[in-house]
Amino acid sequence: MGRLRVIGVVVVAAATGAALAGCSGQDEAKDPAAVAAAAKASASAVAARKAAQLKSRAATAAQVRANELGQIPVLMYHRIVEKPGTQDDRTPKQFRTELERLAKENYVPVTAAEYVTGRIDIPAGKHPVVLTFDDSSPSQFDLDGMGVPKPGTAVAILEEVAKRHPGFRPVATLYVTRDMFGKASPEEGAEMLTWLRDKGFDIGNHTRDHKNLRGKPEDQVASEIAAGHKLITDLIPSKPVTLALPYGNQPSTKTWGLKGTSGSVTYDYGGVFLAGYTPAESPFSKKFDPVGIPRIRSMDKTGDCAKFCSTAWLDWLQAHPDERYTSDGDVNTVAFPKFKSPFALKRFSDRILAY
Template sequence: MSRLKIGRAATAAVVTGAVLTGCMPWDSDDEEKVVSAAAKAKAAAAQKAAALKAKKDRAAKAKANELGQIPVLMYHRVIEKPSNTDDRTPKQFRTELERLAKEGYVPITAAEYVTGNIGIPEGRHPVVLTFDDASPSQLTLDGSGAPAPNTAVAILQDVAKRYPGFRPVATFYVTRDMFGKATPEEQTQMLTWLHDNGFDIGNHTYDHVNLLGRSKKEVTAEIVRGHQLITKLINTAPVTLALPYGNQPSTKTWGLKGSAGDVSYNYGGVFLAGYTPAPSPYVKDFNAVGIPRIRAMDKKGDCAKFCSTAWLDWLKKNPGERFTSDGDAKTVAYPKFKAPFMVKRFADRAVAY
């Protein structure tokens, strides 16, 4: 009796096995493929984790804080005999650049800043050098096509040679008074030289008109004329606008985006005229319609607290407040506790340590 049951059970098992084998064919090659895929996935996950740890270790070593503040310095004329508070002597300008170099700052352009393309060595701090009004003291080319001595560009290039890693880049906000040049040919030469040598060119409107209180039509027309002034001379559109006198139009977004006729503009940022360091482009406080700049000035009068010397002193005394790079332009590194301040659109680049 028992033998018969066992035999029937065995037969059923064989039949069932045959049926299952027929429905779900399986061989050693298939098993190897599954094991291989799992091993590869595990290895990839381990490699990704190791890479992230390496990035965190590097960021921690550099004390990276890419959610920190960035000084955007505002210059006008660089002349031997200043006639107003916005002027700087060549010596004053050189001294400030040398201070920046010694304290670990690396110049970036306004375009790089607003787009979040900040690629500087680890442990260094970005600074944005901006020049308003297109003065001949900022750039004049000599007979050989090189920047004339004691112009802002010549001084900047010389400091960069003396301090390796200090990039000779800046942003020039131009108007129709194009470095004192009247003809389109001369103006094209100036803008082409700047562009070819890594400098950034921004819009400062055509006539340097105060936009405060003007209609939308007036505001956009003036910005468009400044935009066209640049794009007709070189085949590169400006990325940012600096407001004349730092005054915003009644609707702030008019400075950021608009059109007149068949010309439109859509900028990554609009710069004011004072008075604090600018927020990192990776934080929630970054406001493209009104980015602060710092006037280049010694600690005198109103500038005792709100101009370049004072703010550079403050950032030096409060290193945890300034932007410090991890050396990788593809990541945004910062201490974990600062995570709530980061803007979501850069979340895929975050390295919190």
């Protein structure tokens, strides 16, 4: 019995010693100086990784000559028909030819909503283009009995071109009115808008009745815009992000098109589009004016379109590549050459990558 007790004491003592040794190690690990040194080393490693990533991103941006303060073509279309009746109409062949050109010149479509909110997520070296369609004509979009876009419509042609050019996104913004692609019932209208939304298209407000807003008092302007807003939200659970002004005419106070209330409807848009003749400014640039974003009418270089329509402006952007928006491939950064820094909006300072 005595022998066993001695052994027990030895075992307990050994265990106690081990425990004390363990405590000693823990105390050393929690030494303030050691903890501070470890934290400093970890922070330095993180900073080094971030610096390396930043350097790599800057190198990529420089390699592709990224300029996310550059100009963006916002193209304006109306009817796509075999026999144009107005200067705004384009034939299916003309529309297809323009899309093919855009794809070959490294343009990637983005929606108007993506553009005004700065969510321009396209590959490095590519250029955004915004395709917009006014007045919700049946020539722009219609479905067959199986829910497939009818051949010859703008949406069908856009999808066909996208299939031939991987990376050319088949998306656009359709500015709708009460005509709603020629559909008579709310159910048919909802069917059309739901299909478009689910395929990544953007639905914009063009007012319900397409009335000229110039010279009208604030309550009438707000009423027309709110009616168009409600027309869309009654059919799909998605609010429009932008407005295209009927005839491109601004109200006497430009901001009425951007924000307003009429009855129970309040609208607050990211951008208001005109029917102008120049490329639009980058949403990251101080030149960007959300209450008056210009668009370019799609047309060949004839008459007054010799300088101010799509063919002429695409020629100009091709000849002046440093003036157009070129992506660095990272939607989380705004990349451009350092000398352009004075033109960047301050609210994007945490995203700026000047190289």
